[in-house]
Amino acid sequence: MSKEINLFISEMETGTEEATPAWSPDQERVLRQQIKRIIEAILFSSSAPVTFDKLRQVADTFHAMRPKVLKELIQELQQEYMSQQRAFRLEEIAQGYILRTCEEFSPYIESIGISRRGEKLSHPAAEVLAIIAYRQPITRPQIDAIRGVDSSGTIYNLLERQLIEPVGKLEAPGRPTLYGITKTFLEHFGLKDLKQLPPLQI
């Protein structure tokens, strides 16, 4: 433990000794390492995806850099977790970054009472959600027309679970509410964005 700390301090010292505008390879390595650790700390403390912009804002307070470099560092971190065979991965979900456990540990996690199975969608809910995901923004009557049944109850439940949200009103008689999918939806299905959904078949 003490060895680790000493190592870190010596690294920091070498970083401060040569405060020249041109970075030596050593300094750059330390700097990159430190930024990666900042990213790691942020992701570790967050249970929801953190957007790239947010990470950039924070990283910039430590050291300003080009977005491309930050992206590289995130990817490096991603690679490190994989090469070190960590039990979790850094994933890009809902237009942000998040740490999630690898699937093979799911039985162990569930054995201590953590389960995502309770969140399962009902059959009609999945249907309505699919329609909204592929045809958003869409109104309830339009959804009803596609399904041939009333969907108001299902929509209410989906709203409550924050998988969909009102995104505006249609300029038509009655000004019906338009619905769209939310970030929670992307998180729930582990999607980066809607483009990741497979195209409609037939």
Added chain:
Amino acid sequence: MKVDKEITVVLENFEGPLELLFHLIYKCEIDIYEVMLKRITDEFLMLIKEHATPIDKSAEFIATAASLIWFKSHQLLPKHAPIKPFEELLEDPHFEIIHHLVDYCRFKNAAKELVVRETEQSVYHPRGSEKIGEAKRNLGIEHLTLEDLAGLFQQIASKAKRENGQLHEEAWKVSDKITYLRKMMTLQGAVTFSELFHAELSRLELIVIFLAVLELMKLGEISVVRELATNEIIIHPLYNRDRSQ
């Protein structure tokens, strides 16, 4: 009432007329663009007839059947040379419902894929999204907090019938209820909280039963557990104790 049951069977399997239609076409295993409307319509009507359904509940199904028949008859009628330039409007009514159906099928498939995706995703756990130990927490007497107790009792008390200020003789005894509970445990195993404390019982009786439950928990004869999924509280016996006394 019997009729009611039958219609729910139909509605359970098929959420709407479109879904039923989809099922019928699927069963015929034919190309969706070459659907034999007569066959489909016949089966459709047969199904509705089989379950003599009240009209208000099956109106949607009948409407779909009616439109199917309309399309069929439209096709059977000899086609005249177009008189009006509006021909495109009526061009292919067959296509209209099939188009609708195809659209519905698309989303049906998409929904299936979403469900598959959901199952796949349920094995990845993000950080700290859930509190540990919420599943089947044992509410043994030593773990039972004052709030838990108060909450449970509130639930029960709210169920009790309102009683007018009459004084009753002490009709319920904790010891009787303990015997009753023990018997119940041996007879049917686990009992749910709501089963035990139903609304018809008087407030006093509910209190006595509650005390009996607490007493048995203290003696370690039963364990009270909260089911995470239903949030239902379940009382079940602990067999490892020696209960012969």
